[in-house]
Each structure stands twice: as structure tokens, then as C-alpha cells.
Amino acid sequence: MQRYILKSFKNSLGNSLFIVLLMMMIPDSKAQVSDNFSDGDFTSNPTWSGSVSEFKVNTSLQLQLNGVAAATSYLSTPNSVINNAEWDLWLKISLAPTSGNNERIYLVSDQADLTGSLNGYYIFLGTNKDIELVNQSGTTSTVIFSGIPHRVNYSVNTIGLKVTRDSIGTWTVSSDTTGGTNYSPEGASVIDNTYTSTAFFGVYVQYTISDATKFYWDNFYVGSIILDTMPPTISSLGVISTTQLDVHYSKAIDTTSAQNISNYSVDNGIGNPSSASRDDSDFSLVHLTFTNLFSIGINYTLTITNINDLAGNTLLYATSMFAMPTPIDSFDIVINEIMYDPLTGGDDYVEIYNRSNKILDLQGLQLANVGFSSGLVIDVKPIIGTSYLIYPGDYVVLTASASVVESQYYTPNPNGFINLASMPSFYADSGGVALVDTNLNIIDKFQYSSAGMQFPLLTDVHGVSLERINFDRITQDATNWHSASQAVGFGTPGYKNSQYEDAANTNNTLSVEPEIFTPNNDGINDVVNLHYHFATAGNVGTINIYDSKGRLTRSLVNNELLGTDGVFSWDGINDKLAKSSIGIYIVYLSIFNLTRQTQGFKKTRSEERRVGKECRSRWSP
Secondary structure (H helix, E strand, O other): OEEEEEEEEEOOOOOOEEEEEEEEEOOOOOOOEEEOOOOOOOOOOOOOEEOHHHEEEOOOOOEEEOOOOOEEEEEEEEOOOOOOEEEEEEEEEOOOOOOOOEEEEEEEEOOOOOOOOEEEEEEEEOOOOOEEEEEEEEOEEEEEEEOOOOOOOOOOEEEEEEEEEOOOOEEEEEEEOOOOOOOEEOOOOEEOOOOOOOOEEEEEEEEOHHHOOOEEEEEEEEEEOOOOOOOOOEEEEEEOOOOEEEEEEOOOEOHHHHOOHHHEEEOOOOEOOOEEEEOOOOOOEEEEEOOOOOOEOOEEEEEEEEEEEOOOOEEEEEEEEEEEOOOOOOOOEEEEEEEOOOOOOOOOEEEEEEOOOOOEEOOOOEEEEEOOOOOOEEEEEEOOOOOOEEOOOOEEEEEOOHHHHHHHOOOOOHHHEEEOOOOOOOOOOEEEEEEEOOOOOEEEEEEEEHHHHOOOOOOOOOOOOEEEOOOOOOOOOHHHEEEOOHHHOOOOOOOOOOOOOOOOOOOOOEEEEOOOOOOOOOOOOOOEEEEEEOOOOOOEEEEEEEEOOOOEEEEEEEEEEOOOEEEEEEOOEOOOOOEOOOOOEEEEEEEEOOOOOEEEEEEEOOEEEEOEEEEOOOOOO
């Protein structure tokens, strides 16, 4: 409705009275609907009425059914928009709909009570397992549109839904079955102009007692059609085989431009595809087939031009790199960081790192829980069902909720996250994590313990990740792990660890780096690395650390079989799990081997002697 406000004021140069007419367009509260439940309420702004005791706003700020017995429940809110209108919403049904468990989204209704006789239109998610548009006249319902078969036929159905209607009654139903807003049409438009006015919008649910909390809704919008003026972009590029690529766009695209092979080209002698086919059910996906084969280890660039979306927006030019991945060997990808005891409201995450010089594909890899005592791989979860290339030096974070992790920890790499459909369960004190292939062959495995690996001077390790110090050291070396620095917020998902330390190459039998370190968990020289090198193999070593008065401070390594080269790390904590005092400490390495030779090593300044090793290691408490 239009409201007019009159404002009068005196001219500063005289007493003349000026009248200024301001016209302000104030929307009628009944004209549209917009609600994302961010206020934690559904009884105001806008006001929903109906079976209010059988709904709630949950902790995720979503509207959720909250029934206590088998029933039919509804909520409705005033709305008068029907011409040139758009209805948007997010919904989830944690079951496959049946005759006893189904829902209606009333786009149009002349009555607030959605359970009785009314005139209008609704979206039905029910026994036919598709998305249907239904005309209701009184108590008679007639399906006027049926979408893609079996669209809603899973144990959990998460759908972004969009419906539009123009001024002459042309209805278009679109969806995104990932729960996003990358809508694809469910089929051709349909014309039905039976009703040209409306008074209410709402949701209606029929349910059994066992499923009385399995319906969810969010992000309602009912209003004028939102014009789409953004061109499509490339969301992802999947390598399917040596001759096939899958291009995922940010939105549905039209058939003509999608299937024009001249709109696609690959360099390095590959050329145009022999065929391009838009997917029959996902209009944002195009399958490309080439005659020439892709070679392993070569980087290719796919160039795409002149791709139109369904609104007529054009992607004029875009490129995307890809490569044929190399088979993954053990230790090519390592577990680099783990959050197993997240903050309240947070989520576990596991960061992996490609330490090889290969281009690898995460498709087919799985994440698993590992028993701390048994070492057995259990609770195996697939990482991703499509091709996902990880290049040398890439970090990837695996979690059930990237948005939650990103809200609690800084990351400069938001694109380096994969949302798993389900994460393995990790214990908050000790446990394990493994990266395995489809045959459960171990790519990398790490068994952790808060008591033995987290920085013991932290009063609370809740929300503190364990970071790997070096990629090339063995995973299960307890001294190769440390609490993430407080300076980075106790976690570095998707980028270089705060406690990372390069492995130093040395020809000295024993060397220390850095010589002055400050183990206060600020991310700067928090650990000292003790590097060793032997000319022959088969040495068993013990490393003890003494203070300047010769008193034993820490037994770091006890009779451990050593390699010819290696490194151990010390975080300044003594055997009593307390911080050592500021001062000079002596690191003493003793070895023996099968030839019954026993040796000790010491280096004072730059001179190496076979007695021990003194390192001037000072730090602030």
C-alpha cells in the first residue's frame, strides 16, 4: 500500500513555510513472506498460526516438526502475492515419503486452516516420490504437474525448492536436491489459471509417531520474481576416464549451448570433444567425451565459451585445469592435523596433505576411526563420490560441516574443504584416524592421545587440534605432533601448520634446531628438533636431556631402533609434565648396535665430541 508523509520546515533564511511531499512505499505485511527463523521464533515477524504446539525452531534455527503423536499439523501465514510471484524455500525430510508420512507446501490458499476445505495450489511430496504441483478445489485435489521420478526417495531428502508463476498462470517448478540454490527445472512449465488470488501460504504435514520430528524447513521467500542476471560459472571439473570429463556449472544451463562441442576445447593436442551431453536429470552437469586420450601426469586446460543459463545469461569465457591422476600409494597423502575434541557446537575435522609429487584423486578414498589399543580400522566413511584432484602440496580438510569449522577457525583456503555426508566418530581423549582405499589398504594412520601428545601446560585442550610437525617424518612418532598454537586460535584447517618445521639435512651425528627455543605455544619455535645421522644402520638409541647441573630433565627416547637419519622433537616439558626452567640444557644421545659398540655424542658450539651434546636452549616461561 502507499502511504504519504507530509513534512514542514522553516527556511533558514526567512519565515517562509515550505511543504515537502514525500511518497514512501511501505510494503503491506500481507504482501509477501520472508522468514529464516534467525530470531529463534515463528510466532512473530511474520506471524505463523495453526498447530503451533507441534512445531519448534531448533538449535540450527530451522523450523522443525515437533509432534508427540501421529497427527496432521500445519502452519500458515498471511500472503497475497500470486502474480509474477516466486516461492523459495529449503526443506528436509529424513525419510522416504509414504501415505502416512508426507508434506504439502501450500503456495496458494484462500483459508488459514490448511487441513480443511480450501481453494489453492500446493507442492506435494508424497507416495509417488516426486515433486508434484496440485490444484485443490474444496476437498478435491488434482495433480497438474509431476517432476522427475523418484526425486524424493531417500532416507534423507534435502531440497532447495523454487516455484514461479507469471501473470497468465504459467507455473515452473525447479529444485536443487543438494539443498542449495542451483535450481534445475523439474520439467516443462504448466499453465493453470483456476485461482488468481490468495490469502495464505503455509506448510502441512501428515506423520506417524515414529516420524514426528523428521520434517524441517528454512529460508522461506514469497514475493516478486527475483531476476537472475548472473552468468553461470564452472563449479567443478571431474576427470571420469582417459577420454571423459564432467563439467559442473553453478546453475542449470540450456541444452543448445551445453551440447555444442565447439564451445569446449582442451590444449596439449586434445582439441574439441567428440560429444557433449547435458545430464538428463541434473541440468547443471555436462558430460564431455574426447577422441584423443589424456596422459597421466600432464596438466591440461579446458577452455569453455558461450554457455547460456536458462535465464539467457552467458558465460563468455572460462578455463579450468585438470590432469589424469596417478594411483595413490601408501604415504602419498598423510594425515596432517586432527580436531577430535571440538568446541561446543563445533565439528571434528581431519586435514590431509599431498606430500608426493603426484596429482592424485580423492574419489574412492575413505576416512575411518581406529581403535587406540587395537589399531583396527572401524567406522569407515567415504570421502567423496566424484572426482576430486589433490595436487602436490595441497591441503584438504575433511569434515561434516565446513561452515561450522570456518566460523570457529581462520582459514585462507575455504575451497579446500570437503563436506562428508557422515564423519567417523572420534573419541575426545585417545583414539585414531586412518585414510584407506576401497580395499581398506592403509594410506596413512595416526593414533592419538591427549595425555601424551597435547601440550601438557594447556589447562583445557577442548577445541585444540593436534598438528603434524613434519610431513616426511613417520606418522606415529609421538614427538612429531604438537598442539596447534594459541596465536592461530588453536587450529589451522586448510593451510600450513603453526608447528610445522622443515627437516634439516645434516651430516653431523647429532644437531639441534633451533638452538634457542621458546615452548610457550605461540607458534614460534615451540619445539626443538634433535636431528641425528649415522653412517651405518642398526643403531639402538636413547636420548636424555639434562639441565646445566647434570640433573635428568626428560627421558625422550628409550632404547629405540633408529634409522640412519631421523629427528625427534622436544617441547620443553620435563618428566613430571611441568615446564622446565629457563637455562642451558644438554642433550645426550647414546647408541649401541649388534657389534656391541656403545657411543655417546656431545657437541659444544661447532665442535663435535663423543660425549654428549650441549645446546644453549633458552625460553620464556
